[in-house]
Amino acid sequence: MAMGVMTRIEDLNTVLGQTQDHRHRVLVAAAKNLKNWFVKVRKIKAIYHTLNLFNLDVTQKCLIAECWVPLLDFETIQLALRRGTERSGSSVPPILNRMQTFENPPTYNRTNKFTKAFQALIDAYGVASYREMNPAPYTIITFPFLFAVMFGDLGHGAIMALFGLWMIRKEKGLAAQKTDNEIWNIFFGGRYIIFLMGVFSMYTGLIYNDIFSKSLNIFGSHWHMSYNKSTVMDNKFLQLSPKVDYEGAPYPFGMDPIWQVASANKIIFHNAYKMKISIIFGVIHMIFGVVMSWHNHTYFRNRISLIYEFIPQLVFLLLLFFYMVLLMFIKWIKFAATNNSEYN
Known part of the structure; x- marks a missing residue:
């Protein structure tokens, strides 16, 4: 009886092993098509989801849909409908008509x-x-x-x-x-x-x-040292004078590298320079944005917004911020270290 039980157990193990191998082969074969099946199922679900957005006509023999489409893609949509009709083998041609509406169309910006x-x-x-x-x-x-x-x-x-x-x-x-x-x-x-x-x-x-x-x-620095070595070594916070130690000619491109070794006023000079540059470009950018709003107001013929929105914004920018930018350029052009002492 023990031998018989052992024999039946071995037979069952053999069956289980063959079943496991067969299941593994089936799953391996199915795994090769699993990605394609996912794509097909998702496409079918997307198609049915889109069809559910349609309405049946009175006779319940065709589907009617109302949607917004870009005008430039009108012919492309007609070709797609015609191609879908041919592939489905339908004898009823699709009908695409433009409808008159008083609703405001949605915004569509074509991108790549x-x-x-x-x-x-x-x-x-x-x-x-x-x-x-x-x-x-x-x-x-x-x-x-x-x-x-x-x-x-x-x-x-x-x-x-x-x-x-x-x-x-x-x-x-x-x-x-x-x-x-x-x-x-x-x-x-x-x-x-x-x-x-x-x-x-x-x-x-x-x-x-x-x-x-x-x-x-x-290009080499345009600043020159007029002090002797002992003076430089004994004075930790010694500064150069633009009237004496600077050539006066603008640096060919970029910023003079001598500012990198300045310890007392390097950060003050760099931050002030970058802050002024940022203000100049920022103000120009804001004025450009206000000018764009002028194009919108004139296109839609919105006279109220043009008078009570565009003009106050432009006047505020020009009289306050653009005036500040103008003062920066006047300071850079008119005032320098080589001017008379009354301007310094």
Whole structure:
């Protein structure tokens, strides 16, 4: 009896093993088509979800849908409907008609892989109304440049530009590797923004003569030491005089590297210079935005907004902020260390 039980147990183990192997082979074969099945099921669900948005006519023999479509894509939609009719084998041709409506159409901004991130940046602040001027094309230049005015480092800008360029070159492979990492998705979605911010930061870094918080001595300094060695060594906070120790000619490109070794007023000079540059570009940017609103008001013939919104905004900017910018240029042009003492 024990031998018989052992024999039956071995037979059952054999059956279980063969069943396990057969199940494994079936699952391996099914796994090869699993991705295609997922795609087909999702397509079918999307089709039925779209069809559920349609309405049946009175005879319940055809579907009727009302939707907004871009006018430029009207012919493309007609071709798609005709192609779908041919593939389905239907004998009833599709009918596409334009309807008259008093509703305000939704805003649609056509984008590509380059402008998509900039448009998303604009939409985060607010979506423009129908036929309003879209500021996204101008943001392609102004946003990374204003960032570069603040960032302004050749070395770090080069790292940022290389990182953005790597994502652009590998975008097909990286796009295929879908991930739920939100930070990476933000970086990859803004790859063109990161690249442009890096390129503009390299330019402003050259203007500021700043590379990894160091300076490049390309043209040599225009400042000259008029003190002897003992005087320099004994006076820790000694400063150079622009009237005596400076050539007076503007530096060929960027900022004089001697400011990098200044200990007393380096930060004061750099911060004041960058603050003035930021104010100048910021005020110009605000005036440009107000001028764009003028185009919107004139297009929609909104006279009230033109008089009571555009004009006060422009007057306020010109009389307060633009006047301040004008004073900065007057100070840079008219007043210098070589002027008479009454102007200093």
